[in-house]
Amino acid sequence: MVCSLRRDISLCRTLSPHLSFSLSFSLSLSLSTSTTMQSSDSGNLGRALCIITGASRGFGRTAAREISQLVKPGSALVLVARSGDDLRALQTELAESEAGRAGMVVQCVVADLGLMEGLESVIKSAKEVFSEDIDHVCLVNNAASLGDVSRYTRSFTNMAEVDSYLSLNVSSSLCLTASVLQAFPQRPGLRRTVVNISSLCALQPFSSWVLYCTGKAARDMMFKVLAEEEPDVRVLSYAPDMHLVARSKTADPNVRKSLSDGFSQGQVLTCEASCAKLMKLLLEDKYTSGAHIDVYDI
Amino acid sequence: MVCSLRRDISLCRTLSPHLSFSLSFSLSLSLSTSTTMQSSDSGNLGRALCIITGASRGFGRTAAREISQLVKPGSALVLVARSGDDLRALQTELAESEAGRAGMVVQCVVADLGLMEGLESVIKSAKEVFSEDIDHVCLVNNAASLGDVSRYTRSFTNMAEVDSYLSLNVSSSLCLTASVLQAFPQRPGLRRTVVNISSLCALQPFSSWVLYCTGKAARDMMFKVLAEEEPDVRVLSYAPDMHLVARSKTADPNVRKSLSDGFSQGQVLTCEASCAKLMKLLLEDKYTSGAHIDVYDI
Numbered sequence: 324m325v326c327s328l329r330r331d332i333s334l335c336r337t338l339s340p341h342l343s344f345s346l347s348f349s350l351s352l353s354l355s356t357s358t359t360m361q362s363s364d365s366g367n368l369g370r371a372l373c374i375i376t377g378a379s380r381g382f383g384r385t386a387a388r389e390i391s392q393l394v395k396p397g398s399a400l401v402l403v404a405r406s407g408d409d410l411r412a413l414q415t416e417l418a419e420s421e422a423g424r425a426g427m428v429v430q431c432v433v434a435d436l437g438l439m440e441g442l443e444s445v446i447k448s449a450k451e452v453f454s455e456d457i458d459h460v461c462l463v464n465n466a467a468s469l470g471d472v473s474r475y476t477r478s479f480t481n482m483a484e485v486d487s488y489l490s491l492n493v494s495s496s497l498c499l500t501a502s503v504l505q506a507f508p509q510r511p512g513l514r515r516t517v518v519n520i521s522s523l524c525a526l527q528p529f530s531s532w533v534l535y536c537t538g539k540a541a542r543d544m545m546f547k548v549l550a551e552e553e554p555d556v557r558v559l560s561y562a563p564d565m566h567l568v569a570r571s572k573t574a575d576p577n578v579r580k581s582l583s584d585g586f587s588q589g590q591v592l593t594c595e596a597s598c599a600k601l602m603k604l605l606l607e608d609k610y611t612s613g614a615h616i617d618v619y620d621i
Numbered sequence: 622m623v624c625s626l627r628r629d630i631s632l633c634r635t636l637s638p639h640l641s642f643s644l645s646f647s648l649s650l651s652l653s654t655s656t657t658m659q660s661s662d663s664g665n666l667g668r669a670l671c672i673i674t675g676a677s678r679g680f681g682r683t684a685a686r687e688i689s690q691l692v693k694p695g696s697a698l699v700l701v702a703r704s705g706d707d708l709r710a711l712q713t714e715l716a717e718s719e720a721g722r723a724g725m726v727v728q729c730v731v732a733d734l735g736l737m738e739g740l741e742s743v744i745k746s747a748k749e750v751f752s753e754d755i756d757h758v759c760l761v762n763n764a765a766s767l768g769d770v771s772r773y774t775r776s777f778t779n780m781a782e783v784d785s786y787l788s789l790n791v792s793s794s795l796c797l798t799a800s801v802l803q804a805f806p807q808r809p810g811l812r813r814t815v816v817n818i819s820s821l822c823a824l825q826p827f828s829s830w831v832l833y834c835t836g837k838a839a840r841d842m843m844f845k846v847l848a849e850e851e852p853d854v855r856v857l858s859y860a861p862d863m864h865l866v867a868r869s870k871t872a873d874p875n876v877r878k879s880l881s882d883g884f885s886q887g888q889v890l891t892c893e894a895s896c897a898k899l900m901k902l903l904l905e906d907k908y909t910s911g912a913h914i915d916v917y918d919i
Contacts, residue, residue: 490784490787497783536845537843
């Protein structure tokens with residue numbers, strides 16, 4: 324909590340005139356989630372089918388590695404990305420790991436999630452590796468793009484560009500999530516978890532990041548609605564550290580400086596540290612379904 | 622403020638388990654906006670070019686009527702909708718009004734804002750009716766669709782359906798806003814205002830309303846980013862009463878009952894009352910740019 328407030332103050336001083344709003348919002352969110360926690364740490368994710376999108380690099384790749392160490396024998400990973408080479412390298416690495424040698428199935432799906440065919444191939448692969456003794460289906464909606472951050476909102480006059488961004492970043496995660504929930508419906512003994520890899524940008528506007536902020540805010544709300552509708556599904560919007568998207572040509576000089584200063588001064592978490600906190604949340608399984616939880620809130 | 626809290630409590634009791642979050646969020650927003658207010662009531666909107674989308678009926682139609690009574694002679698209204706008949710009836714009515722007889726120009730644009738051609742025809746018309754002595758350009762992004770509320774999130778597996786919804790409700794308002802800002806750039810003596818007709822659904826999830834909530838949350842964030850980027854542009858996300866979208870086949874029985882109970886018990890505001898409060902905000906011009914303000918906060 325202290326970390327989160329400190330971080331928001333520092334970001335807001337540089338980036339935003341809406342200081343009072345951001346602080347009170349962060350505070351109320353944290354209080355809300357902490358007061359609803361219960362204790363049920365199991366130490367593993369069960370005999371799981373885990374589908375991870377954007378798995379070829381960065382946070383998705385790290386999540387695949389960490390999840391593979393937390394599932395029980397008989398589990399299966401479905402790794403999705405557009406880049407086949409990176410994905411197959413990860414598949415080989417995981418197959419040679421302790422979990423892989425113990426029989427964990429690792430399936431690669433090289434697909435463009437902006438296309439229906441891409442979604443359908445993920446579902447097809449997930450059904451192929453599913454077995455009746457799997458007790459946990461976990462979808463990590465990680466695939467996302469940053470959008471063009473070198474331009475301001477006033478330059479986005481081309482609908483095809485915005486449509487394409489929203490399709491890849493919002494529609495595809497909605498339709499993939501819906502498809503997974505339909506493919507693996509509620510039944511006794513089956514846990515279902517849906518993770519939305521979110522961002523501070525879902526809550527706070529950043530100059531010159533209009534597509535990214537808009538897409539992340541849309542996704543957060545979409546998963547909040549899902550949590551309302553499906554009480555048996557555990558839904559989490561998790562925001563890793565901002566450095567994960569910091570290597571960019573941000574148009575706004577204040578935002579660019581704030582990101583690069585944080586990076587050069589070592590104030591940002593590694594991908595592994597950000598991911599470890601997500602694993603902690605998933606293992607403890609105490610978060611309020613639908614909540615947005617920032618890496619600095621943990 | 623009291624109204625807003627009462628309303629949220631009542632809605633949350635019926636609809637949402639996230640009571641503490643909703644209350645603290647509403648409270649912090651209201652405090653944030655009220656503390657930044659300054660006094661500058663001018664009594665009119667100036668010699669204005671006002672572009673209103675979704676103007677053929679409901680809130681947009683009422684907004685066109687009310688705005689026409691608040692602009693100075695020499696103003697122009699550009700009314701946009703897909704329905705030409707309703708739009709032309711409104712044009713005739715406004716032309717025969719006091720403002721119309723005093724020379725206010727009323728231009729109709731029958732267009733589908735889901736298409737680039739539609740956006741372009743709005744900009745073309747706006748440029749045609751613009752004159753150098755206009756001192757205020759005001760865009761009211763009202764056009765929106767509810768989406769299919771008869772189904773739950775898990776049923777949205779068709780990307781084309783979600784893409785189409787986001788294109789009409791998010792992309793088009795971003796691209797139209799950007800196009801208007803480019804067509805009428807910052808210059809001394811020219812006020813520029815952008816209104817986003819928002820909803821409580823931008824802040825709070827409602828079961829079976831996934832497209833509407835997602836689109837409204839996306840729009841709110843988009844306009845927050847715009848406010849960060851363009852300090853000279855006044856940006857307002859205004860949420861009228863929920864009854865404006867209440868006549869629907871909502872799948873969730875609790876949400877449906879809550880909406881119809883409020884409507885039948887006369888607890889909802891009329892379109893005119895909701896719109897009058899927006900006019901008050903625009904005339905006073907004291908809101909924090911980028912803020913989301915609910916009709917019950919005023």
